[in-house]
Amino acid sequence: MPLMAKQSYAVTIAGGGSTYTPGVVLMLLQERERFPVGRIMLYDNDAKRQETIAAACAIYVRENAPDVTFGYTTDPEVAFTGIDFVLAQIRVGKYAMRDRDEKIPLKYGVLGQETCGPGGIAYGLRSIGGVLEVLDYMEKYSPDAWMLNYSNPAAIVAEATRRLRPHSRIINICDMPIALMDVMATMCGLHDHHDLVVGYYGLNHFGWWWKIEDVQGRDLMPTIRTHMAQNGFAGEGSDMAFVDDSWLQTFKKAKDVWALDPDTIPNTYLKYYLYPDDVVRHTDPMHTRTDEVREGRERSVFGTARQIVEKGTAEGFGLKADAHSEYIVDLARALAENTRERFMLIVPNEGAVENFDRTAMVEVPCVVGSTGYERVCQGTVPQFQKGMMEQQVSVEKLAVSAWIDHSYQELWQAMTLSKTVPSASVAKRVLDDLVEANKEFWPELR
Ligand code: NAD
Ligand code: G6P
Ligand code: MN
Numbered sequence: 001m002p003l004m005a006k007q008s009y010a011v012t013i014a015g016g017g018s019t020y021t022p023g024v025v026l027m028l029l030q031e032r033e034r035f036p037v038g039r040i041m042l043y044d045n046d047a048k049r050q051e052t053i054a055a056a057c058a059i060y061v062r063e064n065a066p067d068v069t070f071g072y073t074t075d076p077e078v079a080f081t082g083i084d085f086v087l088a089q090i091r092v093g094k095y096a097m098r099d100r101d102e103k104i105p106l107k108y109g110v111l112g113q114e115t116c117g118p119g120g121i122a123y124g125l126r127s128i129g130g131v132l133e134v135l136d137y138m139e140k141y142s143p144d145a146w147m148l149n150y151s152n153p154a155a156i157v158a159e160a161t162r163r164l165r166p167h168s169r170i171i172n173i174c175d176m177p178i179a180l181m182d183v184m185a186t187m188c189g190l191h192d193h194h195d196l197v198v199g200y201y202g203l204n205h206f207g208w209w210w211k212i213e214d215v216q217g218r219d220l221m222p223t224i225r226t227h228m229a230q231n232g233f234a235g236e237g238s239d240m241a242f243v244d245d246s247w248l249q250t251f252k253k254a255k256d257v258w259a260l261d262p263d264t265i266p267n268t269y270l271k272y273y274l275y276p277d278d279v280v281r282h283t284d285p286m287h288t289r290t291d292e293v294r295e296g297r298e299r300s301v302f303g304t305a306r307q308i309v310e311k312g313t314a315e316g317f318g319l320k321a322d323a324h325s326e327y328i329v330d331l332a333r334a335l336a337e338n339t340r341e342r343f344m345l346i347v348p349n350e351g352a353v354e355n356f357d358r359t360a361m362v363e364v365p366c367v368v369g370s371t372g373y374e375r376v377c378q379g380t381v382p383q384f385q386k387g388m389m390e391q392q393v394s395v396e397k398l399a400v401s402a403w404i405d406h407s408y409q410e411l412w413q414a415m416t417l418s419k420t421v422p423s424a425s426v427a428k429r430v431l432d433d434l435v436e437a438n439k440e441f442w443p444e445l446r
Helices: 020-032 047-064 076-080 094-107 117-141 152-165 177-189 221-231 246-259 270-274 276-281 289-311 323-337 385-405 410-416 426-439
Strands: 009-013 035-043 069-073 083-089 146-149 170-172 194-201 206-214 341-348 361-369 372-375
Touching: 009 076, 009 323, 020 035, 020 047, 020 289, 020 323, 035 047, 035 076, 047 069, 047 289, 047 426, 069 076, 076 117, 076 146, 083 117, 083 323, 094 117, 094 289, 094 426, 117 146, 117 152, 117 385, 117 410, 117 426, 146 152, 146 323, 152 170, 152 341, 152 361, 152 385, 170 194, 170 341, 177 194, 177 221, 177 270, 177 323, 194 341, 194 385, 206 221, 206 270, 246 270, 270 276, 323 341, 323 361, 341 372, 385 410, 410 426
Parallel strands: 009 035, 009 083, 035 069, 083 146, 146 170
Antiparallel strands: 194 206, 194 361, 341 361, 361 372
């Protein structure tokens, strides 16, 4: 059934205690002319973590949009009844487990990353159950609602929902292609990603642009290639003021990633697969990205929230909508108001990439309207990309199979196949440590 346009929409944010929640709430309020939100509900399974964020958001909403109903709960029935959209941003195991995902592989000389390599696989085996739980609540209490999921690792979560909930109204999406398109638009003297028309293929955190044009159809690839050859995604003309130093290094490293195939422009995440030795060399195994996020984003978001609650007002804190979450509003609006805008989505391939597994979850441009999405066909991919994608999609599929079948064997195969892992013996050592660390979250493996 197509979604019908309404006078106002009810939105539930799952993972209400996320560091991204205040930015998303402010974004929803800021964009009300384009997407009229009438009710915002936060839902989390950790009441204490959510309380801090939610109490501050409640004050902000009361002061700035008193006509919007705001609430927060840990009760699924209250959270998911009578809603139009779920924005899902859960992190099963929270930063404590992200820390283990990053530091355990490093003990064995393998990179430790939130969504790539063994850490990403471990996170995947935690996330599948959490995302299915939220999806099932949504379907139970609001069967016509859509879930926009950006809980990571999106590739593994998407494959799990394809296999286990094939008819569900869930769209998996990532902000990285959009963020990089903003950077490339600036390189070309344009405003943002809305000014680019692109061809892109790959898996989530594992893709390439093969065509980038402006809305008049002019080829922007030559300009972008010149920039990549010098600075990767960093350098003059790229607005990097908002990124931490570790992200800046990733934007710079894209120059070396790009060098492998100068015909295309790579997603930054490919550095973890193409230069894993470099990444390990430049990582302090005692202080990884989780430490940076805890000392940075988490401390500042929770610190500000506590102060707002103490003072009883959100005025004077300079709170800003998260410009990078605007795509979520664009996507919700495309579904609600049938805008037929193009988005990069993580969807079953079904031939969008011709010479690739039809059942793979690929990331490709799609046209979105009130009945859902239609893929834009991307033709065939070159041998280099095909080889990499075949290997990585097998990792993701085996990880999901391992979760479904409770299979140690399949999980060992998944870890071994990851391009970030040098051998089956190293894979086994990393895996055995991860099994121990994830006891509380993974199915018991046989
Ligand atoms: P966070 O740990 O601050 O927040 C996650 C929240 O989810 C926590 O409050 C936690 O209690 C809650 N949670 C965990 N399991 C839950 C469950 N089963 N039901 C309800 N709530 C649950 O994490 P963060 O750094 O703010 O990131 C949030 C999520 O968004 C992560 O999955 C992250 O990877 C993802 N993310 C994705 C993209 C993308 O491009 N796809 C971009 C940014 C963030
Ligand atoms: C990008 C990716 C997300 C990822 C995030 C990590 O936005 O698209 O999928 O979760 O970066 O950022 P962090 O600051 O938490 O390391
Ligand atoms: Mn992402």
